[in-house]
Amino acid sequence: MARPKIMRRENMATGLENDSEAIVNKVPNTSVSGQGMDRAVSGKKKSNQYTYAVLGAVLLLGGYWIAQKSITSGKSIKLERHQVIISEVKQGVFEDVIPVRARVTPLKTVFLDAIEGGRVERVLVEDGAVVEKGALIAELSNTSLQLQVMGNEALVTEQLNNLRTIELQLAQNRLSHKRSLAEFDYQILKLTRQVEREGKLIKTSAVSSSQLENTQDELAYNIERRKLTLESQATDARIQEQQLSYLKSRAEQLERNLKFAHQNLEALSIKAPVSGKISGFDIEVGQSISRGGRLGQIDDPSRYKLVAHIDEFYLGRVDIDQRVEFDRDGVSYSLQISKIYPQVNNGQFEVDMTFADEQAVGIRRGQSLQTRLMLGEATIGLLIPNGAFYQDTGGNWVFVVTSDGAVAVKRSVKLGRRNSRFIEVLEGLEEGERVVTSPYTNYTDMDRLKLN
DSSP states (O other): OHHHHHHHHHHHHHHHHHHHHHHHHHSOOTTSTTHHHHHHHHHHHHHHHHHHHHHHHHHHHHHHHHHHHHHHSSOEEEEOGGGSOEEEOEEEEEOOEEEEEEEEEESOEEEEEOSSOEEEEEEOSOTTOEEOTTOEEEEEEOHHHHHHHHHHHHHHHHHHHHHHHHHHHHHHHHHHHHHHHHHHHHHHHHHHHHHHHHHHHGGGTSSOHHHHHHHHHHHHHHHHHHHHHHHHHHHHHHHHHHHHHHHHHHHHHHHHHHHHHHHHHHTTEEEOSSSEEEESOOOOTTOEEOTTOEEEEEEOSSOEEEEEEEEGGGGGGOOTTOEEEEEETTEEEEEEEEEEEEEEETTEEEEEEEESSSOOTTOOTTOEEEEEEEOSOOEEEEEEEOOTHHHHHTTSEEEEEOTTSSEEEEEEOEEEEEOSSEEEEEESOOTTOEEEOSOOGGGTTOSEEEEO
């Protein structure tokens, strides 16, 4: 039994000797130039790689710690999973189209207003009737207006009489001045001849010098009176012409007023200004209508337009002539924006749409139609479902759900266009991430949502 132990020891000794020889053989020859230096450099590289690996691990752990810190910091609220809607960010085609509910209204509408108020004496048509242009619809009576017209007629008549009187006086003055001038011309001619004769006779002493002087004085007097008559005639004519011009303008004004008064009196007989279908016409006999009161309206029964209310978010993107479409009975109809009302009421503004080509068949006033407003061309990009969160954030931030689904963290994003189904993502989100798209009304000031 002792012999085998001795053999094992001998084998072990032999093995040790062999291993020693192998180690000696593997030792490099340091006498060879450069071999020792190359092995030292290789060790330094391994040391640097180890250092870099350690630094990378530290940075990775630090980033993870910061991310976890951001997730766990700030205000938070616990919610049940079923209380929120979570949607995924996906790549897809964004169609820049929004659905718009529009109402059919007449293309042309003429309102019936009472030019002058009065009492309803007769109603000749019923609401909803089709009337022709100029047809009598109703009759009003207004006693004070009738008295006013009669008073205006009296004023016009009086003014016209005054005008005629002034014209007659002017004509008489002209005739009187003409007679006076004719008399003076006759006297001047006669006295001129008499002065000539007496000038010849004075040489023969047949006429005294005093008589000649008297005749000459009388001639000079008549010549002077003729000048004064001419000046008086010019002055009277100028004054009377001014008065006559004023009276004429005054009479013309009164005649115009009288004409308007007669028109107002005629307006008591209400007639259809255009042909069409009358609506909103519910006056009764004996009813008092105020001046300018609305009686009803007449609509064009053959041509229609669509009126729609659009969210104020799209006010800057809706323009005149923008295309609108809708389908009816398998036929697609095209319209265009014809008018935009910039006033915003209850977060919406109003637009008018007119048919671009053929009008839809069978539509009626008051009918609602579902249309599609084309805001732009279709593009490919990141999309998230359109949700009520947009009204709470304005598209500036969203709650992004972590990979484990336990927490939703607030994150700033940049969102672009939106339609009824999707919102375009411009910055801040990546494909495959999940966001909360339900309303944020109760937790807009929170930084995290803990989802149970």
